[in-house]
Amino acid sequence: ISEKKDSDVIIIQEGNHKLENSIYFPSNKRVYIYENTSINLVNSAIIFSKSPFYMYGTEEYPINLYSSDYTGEGIILVSASKKSVIEHVNFFNFAFQADISWGKTGAVTFYESPVSIKSCSFYGNNSEDALNIIRTNFIIQNTIFSKNKHDAFDADFSDGIIKDSYFYFSGNDGADFSGSNIEIESLVFSNIKDKAISVGEASNVKAKNIKILKS
Numbered sequence: 001i002s003e004k005k006d007s008d009v010i011i012i013q014e015g016n017h018k019l020e021n022s023i024y025f026p027s028n029k030r031v032y033i034y035e036n037t038s039i040n041l042v043n044s045a046i047i048f049s050k051s052p053f054y055m056y057g058t059e060e061y062p063i064n065l066y067s068s069d070y071t072g073e074g075i076i077l078v079s080a081s082k083k084s085v086i087e088h089v090n091f092f093n094f095a096f097q098a099d100i101s102w103g104k105t106g107a108v109t110f111y112e113s114p115v116s117i118k119s120c121s122f123y124g125n126n127s128e129d130a131l132n133i134i135r136t137n138f139i140i141q142n143t144i145f146s147k148n149k150h151d152a153f154d155a156d157f158s159d160g161i162i163k164d165s166y167f168y169f170s171g172n173d174g175a176d177f178s179g180s181n182i183e184i185e186s187l188v189f190s191n192i193k194d195k196a197i198s199v200g201e202a203s204n205v206k207a208k209n210i211k212i213l214k215s
Contacts, residue, residue: 008028008029008030009029009030009032010025010029010030010031010032010051011031011032011033011034012031012032012033012037012039013037014034014035014036014037015036015037015038016037016038016040017037017038017039017040018039018040018042019039019040019041019042019045019047019072020042020043020045021043021045022044022045022046022047022048023045023047023048024048024049025047025048025049025050025051026050026051027050027051027079027080028051029051030051030052030054030082031049031051031052031053031054032053032054032055032056033053033054033055033056033057033063034056034057034063035056035057035058035060035061035062035063035088036057036061036063037057037063037064038063038064038065038066039064039065039066040066040067040068040072041065041066041067041071041072041073041074041094042067042068042069042071042072043069043071043072044071044072044073044095045071045072045073046072046073046074046075046076047065047074047075047076048075048076048078049075049076049077049078049080050077050078050079050080051077051080052077052080052081052082052083052084052085052113053075053077053080053084053085053086054084054085055084055085055086055087055089056085056087056088057087057088057089058088059088059119062088062089062090063088063089063090064089064090064092065089065090065091065092066090066091066092066093066094067093067094067095068093070093070094070095070126071095072093072094072095073094073095073104073107073127074091074094074095074106074107074108074109074125074127075091075107075108075109076104076106076108076109076110076111077109077110077111077113077115078111078112078113079111079112079113080110080112080113080114081113082114083114083115083116083137084110084113084114084115084116085115085116086115086116086117086118086120087117087118087119087120088118088119088120089120089121090120090121090123091107091108091120091121091122091123091125091130091131092121092122092123092124092125093124093125093126094107094108094125094126094127095126095127096126096127096128096149104132105127105128105129105132105154106127106128106129106130106131106132106154107122107125107126107127107129107130107131108122108130108131108132109129109131109132109133109134110132110133110134110136110138111134111135111136112134112135112136113136114136114137114138115133115136115138115139116138116139117131117138117139117140117141117143118140118141118142118143119141119142119143120143120144121143121144121145121146122143122144122145122146122148122152122153123144123145123146123147123148124146124147124148125148125149126149126150127148127149127150128150128151128154129150129151129152129153129154129176130145130148130150130151130152130153131145131152131153131154132153132154132155132156133153133154133155133156133158133160134155134156134157134158135156135157135158136158137158137159137160138155138158138159138160138161139160139161139162139163140153140160140161140162140163140165141162141163141164141165142163142164142165143165143166144165144166144168145165145166145167145168145170145174146166146167146168146169147168147169148169148170148171149171149172150170150171150172151170151172151173151174151176152167152170152173152174152175153167153174153175153176154173154175154176154177154178155175155176155177155178155180155182156178156179156180157178157179157180158180158181158182159180159181159182160180160181160182160183161182161183161184161185162175162182162183162184162185162187163184163185163186163187164185164186164187165186165187165188166187166188166190167187167188167189167190167192167196168190168191169190169191169192170191170192170193170194171193171194172193172194173192173194173195173196173197173198174189174192174195174196174197174215175187175189175196175197175198176195176198176200177197177198177199177200177203177205178200178201178203179201179202179203180203180204180205181203181204181205182203182204182205182206183205183206183207184197184205184206184207184208184210185207185208185209186208186209186210187209187210187211188210188211188213189210189211189212189213189215190212190213190214190215191213191214191215192212192215193215196212196215197210197212
């Protein structure tokens with residue numbers, strides 16, 4: 001990790017990294033990760049940030065965030081006021097939350113931290129939610145959720161758009177909305193063991209061109 005002198009920019013260098021201990025990024029920074037970079041979280045490590053992340057993988061050289069020993073607890077952004085941008089990133093093999101007093105349920109969590117997610121994948125995660133977005137604005141495009149043990153995606157008290165995305169083989173819900181205003185378009189749900197789309201707690205959802213198969 002390098003930080004530019006007299007700058008708010010933090011860059012995680014290209015290459016393969018193993019994170020054996022949790023890491024914290026304070027507020028008022030900008031964290032950048034570029035193509036051809038992998039971060040392996042082991043030993044129950046977590047990435048905690050109060051600053052936005054800008055993750056720019058490519059189709060040929062995506063960014064991978066994962067846990068080879070299935071204990072890593074993923075990434076959480078809290079009160080990052082600027083919008084994060086996540087493109088061509090794979091998030092996989094993260095653990096169920098070990099300490100329930102924490103309150104975190106997602107392998108990837110954005111709490112009061114706006115985000116744009118494009119051309120990403122969330123698969124093989126054992127957390128209660130593969131992706132959890134809480135009290136913020138978001139857009140998700142061209143993204144795949146597959147073989148997650150519990151909910152694939154959970155939005156709580158948020159406003160967002162999901163387009164051109166796929167939800168396969170969820171152990172629980174495909175997409176779960178609580179207290180949220182959501183627009184969904186051109187989504188496919190297949191082999192969802194509970195509800196493909198769950199709309200609760202005074203949520204408003206506008207849906208167009210939705211396919212639900214074997215669910």
